[in-house]
Amino acid sequence: MSATATTVSKPGTGAGEARTRPSGGGLRDAVRRRRGLFAGGGALAALLVLGAVLLGGGTWPAGLTADISGPLDAANEWIVDNRDSHPLFLYFLLHLSNTATDAVNAVYQGLDALGWLGVTAAAVLVAWRAAGLGRRGLRVALTALGAFAVCGLLGMWDATLLTIALMVVSVAAATVLGTLIGLAAGLSDRVDRALRPVLDTMQVMPAFAYLLPFVLVFGTGTPAALFCTVIYAAPPMARLTALGLRGADPAALEAAVSLGTNGRQRLWTARLPLARRQMLLGLNQTIMMALSMVVIAALVGAGGLGEEVYSALATTDVGKAFAAGLPIVLIAVWLDRTTAAAGDGTGASAPAGSWLHGGRAWALVAAAVAAAAAVRTAGWPDAWTYDISTPVNRAQEWITANLTFTEVWAREFTVWLLNPLRDALLWLPWWSVLLLVAAAARLVGNWLSAVTATVAMAAIGVLGVWTKSLNTLSQVLAALVVTLVLGFLAGVLCARAGRLERWVRPLLDAMQTMPQFVYLIPVVALFGATRTSAIVAAVVYALPAVVRITTQGLREVDPAAVEASRSLGASTRQQLFGVQLPLARPALQLAVNQGVVLVLAVVVVGGLVGGGALGYDVIKGLSRGEMGLGMTAGIAIVCLGLVLDRVTQRTSRTPR
Numbered sequence: 001m002s003a004t005a006t007t008v009s010k011p012g013t014g015a016g017e018a019r020t021r022p023s024g025g026g027l028r029d030a031v032r033r034r035r036g037l038f039a040g041g042g043a044l045a046a047l048l049v050l051g052a053v054l055l056g057g058g059t060w061p062a063g064l065t066a067d068i069s070g071p072l073d074a075a076n077e078w079i080v081d082n083r084d085s086h087p088l089f090l091y092f093l094l095h096l097s098n099t100a101t102d103a104v105n106a107v108y109q110g111l112d113a114l115g116w117l118g119v120t121a122a123a124v125l126v127a128w129r130a131a132g133l134g135r136r137g138l139r140v141a142l143t144a145l146g147a148f149a150v151c152g153l154l155g156m157w158d159a160t161l162l163t164i165a166l167m168v169v170s171v172a173a174a175t176v177l178g179t180l181i182g183l184a185a186g187l188s189d190r191v192d193r194a195l196r197p198v199l200d201t202m203q204v205m206p207a208f209a210y211l212l213p214f215v216l217v218f219g220t221g222t223p224a225a226l227f228c229t230v231i232y233a234a235p236p237m238a239r240l241t242a243l244g245l246r247g248a249d250p251a252a253l254e255a256a257v258s259l260g261t262n263g264r265q266r267l268w269t270a271r272l273p274l275a276r277r278q279m280l281l282g283l284n285q286t287i288m289m290a291l292s293m294v295v296i297a298a299l300v301g302a303g304g305l306g307e308e309v310y311s312a313l314a315t316t317d318v319g320k321a322f323a324a325g326l327p328i329v330l331i332a333v334w335l336d337r338t339t340a341a342a343g344d345g346t347g348a349s350a351p352a353g354s355w356l357h358g359g360r361a362w363a364l365v366a367a368a369v370a371a372a373a374a375v376r377t378a379g380w381p382d383a384w385t386y387d388i389s390t391p392v393n394r395a396q397e398w399i400t401a402n403l404t405f406t407e408v409w410a411r412e413f414t415v416w417l418l419n420p421l422r423d424a425l426l427w428l429p430w431w432s433v434l435l436l437v438a439a440a441a442r443l444v445g446n447w448l449s450a451v452t453a454t455v456a457m458a459a460i461g462v463l464g465v466w467t468k469s470l471n472t473l474s475q476v477l478a479a480l481v482v483t484l485v486l487g488f489l490a491g492v493l494c495a496r497a498g499r500l501e502r503w504v505r506p507l508l509d510a511m512q513t514m515p516q517f518v519y520l521i522p523v524v525a526l527f528g529a530t531r532t533s534a535i536v537a538a539v540v541y542a543l544p545a546v547v548r549i550t551t552q553g554l555r556e557v558d559p560a561a562v563e564a565s566r567s568l569g570a571s572t573r574q575q576l577f578g579v580q581l582p583l584a585r586p587a588l589q590l591a592v593n594q595g596v597v598l599v600l601a602v603v604v605v606g607g608l609v610g611g612g613a614l615g616y617d618v619i620k621g622l623s624r625g626e627m628g629l630g631m632t633a634g635i636a637i638v639c640l641g642l643v644l645d646r647v648t649q650r651t652s653r654t655p656r
Contacts, residue, residue: 060430060461067464068635069628076216076627083219097223100169104222108165115377116157118369120148125365127334131341140337147330154388156305156327157380163304163331166222166294167287170229174286178234179279182241186275187267192242199235200645205638206601207232207296207516208618212634215300216627225294225302233290240282244275284339291332292515296605299622305331309517313608318396318525319389325518332513396525403526410532413478418531422474430461433470440647444589453646456639465636471613472603473640475531479538479599484592487543491550491591492576501551508544516541516602524609534606534615542598546591553587554580586650593648600641614640 083089111119127144131137151160185192210232214224252270272279298306308324399406425433434454441453460469494501519537527533557580565579581588607615614633621630 059426060464060466064462065464066462069632071628072216072631073626073628079216080219093217096227097218100223100226101221103169104165104226107168108162111161111165112379114369114373115375116148116152116380117375117377118373119161120145121372122365122369123148123334125368127338127341129361129365130338137341140341143337144334147327147334150330151327152380152384153386154323154327155380155385156308156324159303159305159308159324160327160331163291163294163306163328166226166229166297166302166304167290167335170226170233170290170294171283171287173226173230174233174290175237175283177230178237178282178286179241181234181238182245182279182282183267185238185242186245186271192246195238199239201638201642202231202235203597205641206604207293208604208615209634209638209641210293211297211300211622212618212627212631215622216631220301220622222302224300225297228300229290229293229297232293233286236285236289237279237282240278240285241275244278244282245271247275247278280339280342284336287335287339288332288513291328291335292517295328295515295517298517299619306517309521310608313520313524316524316529317389317393318521319392321521321524322392323387323389325521328518329510329514332515333510336509336513392525399526400528406526407528410527410530413532413535414530417481418474418478418535421478422471425470425474426467430466434458437643437647441643444647444650449646449649453643456642456646459639460636460643463632463636463639465614465617465632468613468617468633469636469640472615472637475535475603475606475611475613476538476596476600476640476644479535479542479603480592480596482535483539483542483546483595483599486539487546487591487595488550488588490543490547492554494547494551495554504547508547511540511544514541516605519602520605520609529609531606531611533609534603534611537606537609538599538602541602542595545598546595549587549591549594550584553584553591556587557583589648589650593645593650596644596648597641600637600644604637 083094114122123144124141128137128141131140148160151157181195185195210228211224214228218224218227252274255270294302294304295306295309298304298308298310301307305324305328309321309328312318312321312324428436434457437457438450438454442450460466490504494504516537519541520533523533523536523540527536561579561583562575565575570578603611604615604618605611607613607617607619614637617633618630618637621627621633
């Protein structure tokens, strides 16, 4: 809706039936858009009829496919045969691999040498210092204490240390890489324009897609897991560093120039300090994404908590999966609270008159950790562990036997929504799918978006995975429908009831910190290993982002427009549908875009629990060494992500 919208009463109705419509130039724009929609719809219908006459129906033609699995398998065999002799591996890739392995081993051995008491003390004291040495910081410190205590009590201490070691090395490398990229993009418009589409593409790529190229080069093990985690986690740091540098206060920069500073001095004394908050937020996001990827990287031999979850899901051992998944959630909450507190600046200053400030506080933390490590405790004592897998499995068996509504709901959802949607997509002629993708992308964005989406969809057919891709697409669309219905409804309620939003906020915070892998555990316990399990996990994973964006968008609607409609007698329902939702349309479109990207990420991971389609091919390729099959599915996933992103991302009508 145009910014010049005014509220008027529809002729012939009471004041309670007030409606909102654009005026002046806004009305002309609305009429023009409406004519464009009619013209576009007519052209699309004509193309569909013409295509039916000339091309007929059916799935993607076999003559338009290209088999790349053979060359990929051959490349994999060549890499395996030459890994110990070719100069590229001996003098470059082997050094990278050894460096990655040695770094992770060194951090793990360092943590192990501290003992359980030293590691716990370090986590608690660092969290306390980062959040401020006061009552506010004490809550974060208690979170750290509880997280590590549960990890030990559940018998997951060694796996937790290995996960943290992988995290430390990957986050350090991703932070350095992301900061350097962010500096280049923040200081150069040309670099920023060049990197933006690359970072956009990386953002829509599911985590699974990052595993295969590194496995192809480095094989399974720590190096592949570490490098794919670094690449996956670096973009948030790069984006927010560039955003912080570009958003620096011009007055402060002009003051620095007036003092005679050169470009390097302005960077260190003005730009970077002013971008500190954004960079700490980038660090927080990098840590969360690295943890998510480290857990998924268990598929390629990363070890740690992710491997425990993966092995349990492979045998449908819900109790063991829960015992490994709970520490992952707690570690994520600890890291999120600590870095968020540091980013908020809650620990930036000590109380007035306190000598615990800056380096002295950190020196005290180091001394306390050294004292705890001097006790020479080994790993977590076996006598202090408790096996919860048996009670959890019994509870899961009771739920399966008594709460049959989950099985009924899963069956009905599959029969009445999932299967018809999949069959409808497979029934459509291949060329009509391309036309629909092009029309949707053009309607939402510009011609560049339409071309990109169409080419990406056509690439899926050329790869020979058209049917499997449409199967995955049907799961994504089904999950997206449920996510948007629940997310928009919850967002509207939270926007209109501040107390409800305050109650829901801690739950949304906790849900947003949980890695994708963890969502599979409870849904398998409730629904078994089916396509419905993957869809439910995707809905729960994507719901917090949709709710937050919807709530924020509705709250940012101009209060004057709402007040004007209220003064003309509009009811609450008319205010919502006639004013607030139209004016919040950009935020709602962003919610749809983020929802579809997050849903795709978990639907693909759902191949572990019966999701099938492309996700299963990726897992099969990783577990059996069939790189051709896995890489083909991985490329198709990337293309599908590009299609979904372009048809849901609002862009300028005219390419820049």
